[in-house]
Amino acid sequence: MAQQDEFLNEDYDDELTIAFIKNYLPQELKDKFSDDEFYYFLDLINEYYAQSGILDAQPDEEGYIDIDLDKIVDYIVKEAVKDNMGKYDPEDIFFIVQGEMEYTDSLNNGD
Numbered sequence: 001m002a003q004q005d006e007f008l009n010e011d012y013d014d015e016l017t018i019a020f021i022k023n024y025l026p027q028e029l030k031d032k033f034s035d036d037e038f039y040y041f042l043d044l045i046n047e048y049y050a051q052s053g054i055l056d057a058q059p060d061e062e063g064y065i066d067i068d069l070d071k072i073v074d075y076i077v078k079e080a081v082k083d084n085m086g087k088y089d090p091e092d093i094f095f096i097v098q099g100e101m102e103y104t105d106s107l108n109n110g111d
Contacts, residue, residue, distance in 0.1 A: 014042055020106070021099035029092055040085060041076060041096050048075045072097045 018038045022030055033041075048054075054067055073093045080088050 014039060017042060017100060017103050020103040021096055024099035024102055025095050029095055032092065033096075037085070038096070040080075041093070042100065044076045044079050045072060045097060045100055047079075048072050067101070069094060069097050069101065 018035065021038065048071075052071070054065065058065075060066070073090050076093050076097070077088055077090050080086060
């Protein structure tokens with residue numbers, strides 16, 4: 001039962017993240033992607049974090065970890081082609097990655 005609750009919480013967290021990202025996107029991108037695509041992008045962002053070692057990185061003296069958003073964008077664009085999801089404009093994906101980062105920062109800062 002605890003595992004089911006964890007999955008429900010993760011789904012709810014993803015819904016909140018996607019809602020935040022949609023709100024964050026420029027107007028011309030708000031309806032460009034389906035919810036399934038947003039879930040796919042979130043999965044790839046999390047996959048990138050897990051595989052890149054970012055989650056194990058030590059923060060600098062100010063408590064920050066340097067994350068190269070362009071590398072995440074490149075990863076998503078390449079994986080999407082490999083997974084036959086389609087070709088995405090890196091500039092569009094950058095806004096999504098940036099929105100996810102802003103959402104995470106808002107949680108960490110208690111906004």
